[in-house]
Amino acid sequence: MNTTALFKHNYNSTAHVVVNQGGTSSGKTYAIEQVLFTLAVKEKLIITIVGQDIPNLKSGAMRDAAAIHTSSKALQRVIKSFNKTDRIYEFVNGSVIEFKSYANAQDAKSGKRDYLFVNEANGIEWDVYTELALRTRKRIFIDYNPNSGFWVHEKLLGRPGVEIFITDHRHNPFLEDTVRYKIESLKNEDEELWKVYARGLTGRITGLVFSNWHICEVIPADAKLLAAGLDFGFTNDETGCILVYKQSGELWVDEVLYETGLTNADISKKLSAAGVKKSIQIIADSAEPKSIEELKRLGWQVTGAKKGADSVNHSIDILKRYKINVTRSSVNLRKELGKYKWKTDKSGNTINQPIDACNHLIDPLRYVALNKLKVYSVKQNNSKLPYTQPQPTGRGVFEEFVGLS
Numbered sequence: 001m002n003t004t005a006l007f008k009h010n011y012n013s014t015a016h017v018v019v020n021q022g023g024t025s026s027g028k029t030y031a032i033e034q035v036l037f038t039l040a041v042k043e044k045l046i047i048t049i050v051g052q053d054i055p056n057l058k059s060g061a062m063r064d065a066a067a068i069h070t071s072s073k074a075l076q077r078v079i080k081s082f083n084k085t086d087r088i089y090e091f092v093n094g095s096v097i098e099f100k101s102y103a104n105a106q107d108a109k110s111g112k113r114d115y116l117f118v119n120e121a122n123g124i125e126w127d128v129y130t131e132l133a134l135r136t137r138k139r140i141f142i143d144y145n146p147n148s149g150f151w152v153h154e155k156l157l158g159r160p161g162v163e164i165f166i167t168d169h170r171h172n173p174f175l176e177d178t179v180r181y182k183i184e185s186l187k188n189e190d191e192e193l194w195k196v197y198a199r200g201l202t203g204r205i206t207g208l209v210f211s212n213w214h215i216c217e218v219i220p221a222d223a224k225l226l227a228a229g230l231d232f233g234f235t236n237d238e239t240g241c242i243l244v245y246k247q248s249g250e251l252w253v254d255e256v257l258y259e260t261g262l263t264n265a266d267i268s269k270k271l272s273a274a275g276v277k278k279s280i281q282i283i284a285d286s287a288e289p290k291s292i293e294e295l296k297r298l299g300w301q302v303t304g305a306k307k308g309a310d311s312v313n314h315s316i317d318i319l320k321r322y323k324i325n326v327t328r329s330s331v332n333l334r335k336e337l338g339k340y341k342w343k344t345d346k347s348g349n350t351i352n353q354p355i356d357a358c359n360h361l362i363d364p365l366r367y368v369a370l371n372k373l374k375v376y377s378v379k380q381n382n383s384k385l386p387y388t389q390p391q392p393t394g395r396g397v398f399e400e401f402v403g404l405s
């Protein structure tokens with residue numbers, strides 16, 4: 001098993017609560033899980049890994065755990081099974097590692113454990129944490145990106161028995177340079193985002209573009225599909241695709257694709273595999289006519305998004321008029337919405353221009369807005385108002401005033 005310095009620090013810590021604050025991709029989740037696997041092999045233990053919800057766990061902690069499992073023959077020998085339905089690793093020695101999410105504090109009162117790992121802790125309520133912590137015998141690990149101060153800062157740091165490690169991508173030797181480059185290039189977009197995601201320092205991310213979105217469990221059965229939105233990426237940027245529906249005057253959005261390294265043939269295969277029908281209209285980034293043409297030749301109905309002067313702000317204005325429901329499984333879109341902010345100038349004042357990052361699923365949403373959700377300007381609206389010709393009224397006020405009546 002290849003390990004990093006993070007592994008050693010977490011493994012050797014004797015604190016009751018071990019806090020791993022850090023930038024993205026520093027190796028926090030991976031290292032903590034390696035520690036937990038190692039501990040589970042040594043003695044019979046119950047270990048709980050808790051996340052905000054199952055889709056979040058699946059795209060992060062569970063994926064890292066699967067990578068750790070498959071990369072170690074020694075680990076495979078001592079793990080009896082992984083139950084996908086219950087999300088539990090069972091070890092030959094009787095240890096278990098379970099992945100859980102809890103709806104509320106009452107729910108978190110069930111079960112006891114030896115070790116607890118609170119993954120992306122800023123998505124977990126304080127009262128859920130306290131119930132879980134009360135029922136943890138040995139040690140608690142916590143990890144998160146510090147978008148802003150929360151209960152870890154307010155209630156844990158500085159207390160006895162609490163240790164903190166602050167890390168960033170430079171602590172992770174296993175990361176590809178393209179990922180590093182992408183993280184560092186946040187500096188060109190927004191200093192505050194860079195501070196949080198590239199350096200792991202506690203930020204105060206304000207000025208998010210969208211606050212009009214909510215998590216929904218499913219798309220209503222009677223929702224009308226407007227179109228799919230597609231943004232092309234390759235090496236550094238993800239190719240992103242979403243489906244946009246409308247129902248009861250609200251938008252409903254479901255993430256379909258978010259992946260780097262996809263050719264147009266790959267995109268076609270992935271869309272079909274995700275159940276997207278070829279009859280669906282796809283609104284794509286019009287800056288890539290060649291990709292649009294290639295997808296068309298593969299049988300897809302692709303149209304370029306109507307870009308014009310100020311189309312970014314115009315499409316944001318359109319989207320802000322709706323309540324946007326995002327399915328819980330749209331983990332990457334949820335993450336982008338939580339980072340997509342207005343730029344700030346050198347003195348920290350917000351300017352009327354969003355960052356050009358964290359938008360590989362937001363841009364597709366904007367494309368659908370531009371082509372499918374027209375908002376008439378005030379002038380156009382006025383010209384459509386019913387117009388009645390004033391009727392001659394005979395003698396009016398003027399005549400009375402001058403004594404002609």
Ligand SMILES: Nc1ncnc2c1ncn2[C@@H]1O[C@H](COP(=O)(O)OP(=O)(O)OP(=O)(O)O)[C@@H](O)[C@H]1O
Nearest residue numbers: 002003004023024025026027028029030031145174
């Ligand atoms: N010891 C390791 N061996 C091999 N690969 C590793 C190791 N540690 C980290 N990685 C790689 O680095 C990636 C990022 O690590 P990880 O997911 O743990 O970061 P993180 O700090 O939890 O990031 P985030 O804050 O975004 O959740 C992993 O998905 C994995 O590919």
Ligand SMILES: [Mg+2]
Nearest residue numbers: 028029060143
């Ligand atoms: Mg992580």
